[in-house]
Amino acid sequence: MLKSITSCSSLAILRRSHVSSIYRSGVRLASLHSTPAIKREGLGDFALTDRVAIVTGGNRGLGLEAALALSTAGSRVVYCLDLPEKPGEDWNVARQNLAKLEGAGRLEYVTNDVRDQKKLLQTVEEIATKEGRMDICVAAAGIAGAARPCLEYTEEELEEVYAVNLKGVFFSAQAAARQMHRFQTPGSIILLGSIAGSIALKHTPVLPYNTSKAAVIQMARVMACELAQNNIRVNSLSPGYIETPMTTAIISARPEYQAIWSEQSVMNRLGKPHELRGIITWLASDASSFCTGSNIVVDGGYTAW
Numbered sequence: 534m535l536k537s538i539t540s541c542s543s544l545a546i547l548r549r550s551h552v553s554s555i556y557r558s559g560v561r562l563a564s565l566h567s568t569p570a571i572k573r574e575g576l577g578d579f580a581l582t583d584r585v586a587i588v589t590g591g592n593r594g595l596g597l598e599a600a601l602a603l604s605t606a607g608s609r610v611v612y613c614l615d616l617p618e619k620p621g622e623d624w625n626v627a628r629q630n631l632a633k634l635e636g637a638g639r640l641e642y643v644t645n646d647v648r649d650q651k652k653l654l655q656t657v658e659e660i661a662t663k664e665g666r667m668d669i670c671v672a673a674a675g676i677a678g679a680a681r682p683c684l685e686y687t688e689e690e691l692e693e694v695y696a697v698n699l700k701g702v703f704f705s706a707q708a709a710a711r712q713m714h715r716f717q718t719p720g721s722i723i724l725l726g727s728i729a730g731s732i733a734l735k736h737t738p739v740l741p742y743n744t745s746k747a748a749v750i751q752m753a754r755v756m757a758c759e760l761a762q763n764n765i766r767v768n769s770l771s772p773g774y775i776e777t778p779m780t781t782a783i784i785s786a787r788p789e790y791q792a793i794w795s796e797q798s799v800m801n802r803l804g805k806p807h808e809l810r811g812i813i814t815w816l817a818s819d820a821s822s823f824c825t826g827s828n829i830v831v832d833g834g835y836t837a838w
C-alpha cells in the first residue's frame with residue numbers, strides 16, 4: 534500500500550516536473566494528448582478577445598453585471614440594450630471603470646425595447662454590420678410582474694410578463710442568432726432563466742413569472758437543438774435570489790422577503806451580482822464549448838434541499 538502511494542506521488546512529481554520542463558522548452562503540452570494547447574497566459578479558453586456581444590437589460594442589475602464580465606474578459610465591444618433613452622448612473626460608472634482597465638472592451642448603450650421584434654432585429658443587424666460579426670448574446674431583460682394568488686391574475690398581467698420575459702427573450706436570441714448565422718461566427722447565447730422556472734417560490738406567488746422562466750429554460754433547449762448545426766450554443770442560466778434593483782425594490786416594499794428568501798438558501802443569504810461573473814464568462818467563452826441546451830443553476834443551494 535505504502536509502496537503504491539509512494540510510487541503514485543513520485544509519478545505525480547515526475548509528471549509535474551515533466552510538464553514544467555515541457556513548458557520551459559516551449560513544447561505544447563497538447564501535443565502529448567492531441568488536445569488543443571492549454572493557454573497559460575491571461576484567461577486562456579475563458580478569453581473573449583475581439584468578441585462582439587449584445588446584452589439586453591444591460592442598463593443595470595444582472596444585465597450590466599454580464600456586460601462587465603464580458604468586457605473584462607476582453608470582448609471588443611458589448612452593446613447594452615435597454616428601455617431608458619439614456620443609460621443610468623450604474624452604467625456610466627461601469628463604463629468609466631472599464632475605460633481604465635487594460636484589455637477591457639468598449640461598452641455601448643442603445644435604447645431598445647425587446648418586445649418590439651422588428652426594431653430589435655434591425656438594431657442587432659446594424660450592430661453586426663458595423664462590427665463585422667456577432668458572437669455573444671445575453672438576454673437579461675426581464676420583469677417580475679405583480680405578486681398575487683393565482684386565482685386573481687388577469688389576462689393583462691399575464692401578457693405583460695410574457696411580452697418581456699418570454700417573447701422578448703426569444704426575439705433577442707433570434708436577432709443575435711440571425712447575425713451569427715449571417716457572419717458564420719460560432720456563437721453563444723445565454724438566456725436568463727431563474728430557479729423560478731424549475732420550482733415554485735416559497736411564499737412568493739408569481740405564477741406569470743414562474744411560467745415565463747420555465748418557458749425560457751425550454752426555449753434554450755429547443756434553440757440549442759436547432760442551432761447546433763450553425764455552431765451556435767444556447768443555454769439558460771438560472772440564478773437564485775440575487776441583490777439587484779429588481780429584488781431590492783421588492784424588499785424595500787416588503788422587508789420580510791429578505792428573511793424569507795435567505796432562509797431557503799443553504800447559504801442563508803441572497804447572492805451578489807458579481808457572483809455570476811464567472812458563469813457568464815464561462816458560458817460565453819470557448820471554455821464551455823461542449824455545453825449547449827443546458828440549464829445552469831447558480832442559487833447558493835436554494836434548490837438543494
Ligand SMILES: NC(=O)c1ccc[n+]([C@@H]2O[C@H](COP(=O)([O-])OP(=O)(O)OC[C@H]3O[C@@H](n4cnc5c(N)ncnc54)[C@H](O)[C@@H]3O)[C@@H](O)[C@H]2O)c1
Binds near residue numbers: 672674697726774
Ligand atoms: N435578481 C434576481 O434575483 C434574479 C434571479 C433570477 C433571475 N433573474 C432574471 O435576471 C434578469 C435580470 O434581472 P435583474 O434582477 O437584473 O432585474 P432589474 O430589474 O434590475 O434589471 C432588468 C433590466 O431589464 C430592463 N428591461 C425591462 N423590460 C425591458 C424591455 N421591454 N426591453 C428592454 N429592457 C427591458 C430593465 O429596464 C432593467 O434595466 C431578469 O430576466 C430576471 O428575471 C433575476
